[in-house]
Amino acid sequence: MMVERSILNQILDLVGNSSKDIHLLGGYFDNVYEIPSEHPIVVKIFNREVDLEEQIISELAWTIYLHEHGVDVAIPIVIKETSYIQHLTDTLFFVAYKKLKGNHVDIHSEVWKEPLFNQWGRAMGAMHSLSKQYKGECKRPVWHEHKIIHMNMDQFDPFIKSKWKNYLHELHSMLQSKDTYGIIHGDLHHHNFLYESGNLTVIDFGDSEYHWYAYDIAIAIYHASQTVKDLDKRRKFAYKFFKSFMEGYLVENSDIKEIVNDIDFFINYRHLYSYVYHSQFLEISKINEQQLQYLDNMRRSIIDQDSYLGIALV
Template identity: 35%
Template sequence: MEQAAERFGQGSYSLKLLGGFDQNVFEYNGEDGRRFIMKFLDASKYRKASIIRELTWMAYLAEQGLNMAVSIRSTQDLLIEEVTHDSKRYHVIAFTKAPGSPLTDVTSDFAIIKQWGRGMGRMHKLGKKDATASSLVDRMAFPQWNDHVIFADAFPEAAGESVHTQWKQYLQELESLPQDEKGYGIVHNDLHHHNFHVHNGEIIFFDFGDVSYHWFAYDIAIAIYHAVQTVPENRKAEFVARFFDSFLSGYLQENTLSEEWIQRIPLFIDFRNIYSYVYFAKFVNWNEMDERTRKYLLAMKADIEAGKSVVKLSI
């Protein structure tokens, strides 16, 4: 932390842990009073080339008019610094902290939800192979949807055989889907309501570390899936119908998505659910979980095993 803070011009004493899945995201104040975000990425897990693609794509989206968190350079004029400690190597990147705050009321601020959908639609339009800047899109060698280690490595035993059976069924169905420019391209892959801020009625997007080629309908499903988790069970159906209507009306202002793909969104919502469970089962130490998290994951597992959909979405 000391090394990285010096590289980006601030003593580590000012770094405050914000979190992140790997507890690797920090905030610090610059000498001019501005606030910045610093991320430490384990070099054994994150290749420098993938970080370069992430920063390049964010810069391109900003050029195309999307409000984005801005990368900052180190005192050596580098966007990516490398630090070593106890023989472990880390890539370090930093951004200006997006002004504003997270969307605090997902259940009622439908004007922002529409803007959220419009922003995603714009990203998807720019992420198509036939986009205006297709030469850039063609050069962006992002991973395909199933290139993640969660698909390549052994299935986690902790998830259980019943979940494994359903997991294989989902993968088989997804592998059969077309991957043409009408429904497949570069997506954010994690654009839930904690990955943007709202400032003066405008959305500022950030955290593009999971960008990949995927189905556009899946990116929409991610937004719906995480938003619906904030709502009590007895209100989910009503909420998701209104959320979907607002989000999609914004989305379709920027990108065309056929009815055939829209009809698949419920499939992708349920896939996101099993993906999230398998991810936790694979990468989180169950013995170190608090009781609340453990109970939540056991309930997820029970719903998956019972074939229960996350939410009833009538399209």
């Protein structure tokens, strides 16, 4: 998303910052900015053609609920005592957040070990437990409403197209219960929490939706395991991560009997989903050779390997 300077200046005026200092932090669509000051603010810019305003409102309502019930999450701030949502143009709007303490975890640091994985699992377990009680009027989307589920797959390899179809058939046939299905974060990898002095704060709930809890757990395992390139070491790491993560998860949500058996299925589904998602939404003309190679390696692994890890965790 290319944001014009005039739009950024409009944001600065709305938040009452006269310094005109604002810089890009990132985000999948380059839509997250920081306004440095004595009390720094992070703003996330949305395009109404992509992100429906009612869905953003439901995301904010969910995160506020989690915060009110003791989960350490990023919550929005009201601008000019009016609303969490601030309109910029007919299509653009933004939400502001107080910048949180903490940093993204360096996977090469001493922090990247079992106590962190345990805390990560505990945060997810708490969110899943609260999901069972949530009665918010603003409903999060349901997994099968995502546009990726309904897109044309003709551009993909026939094997991948067939495999995608089989996964969706399996998902549509899976049973749902209050212990297995509810609101998940949907993208809780290590870039979507901040960590400092033992405190873990969950951020970026844009992919939160109604889905199976096992999928949320599988996402964490999948992305953590991706940090290990050697296949044998990756398998050992996955076991270690899974054990520590689930020990923490169980502290907050003990009803896992019906969840754990689906985790291996969802790890493999996440691998395919990630390939399909990036292939569909990345602008191929704007990505570099390394990114193209990464996508091709994903494609080959989906075709050549029966499972992403090559082992079953459960």
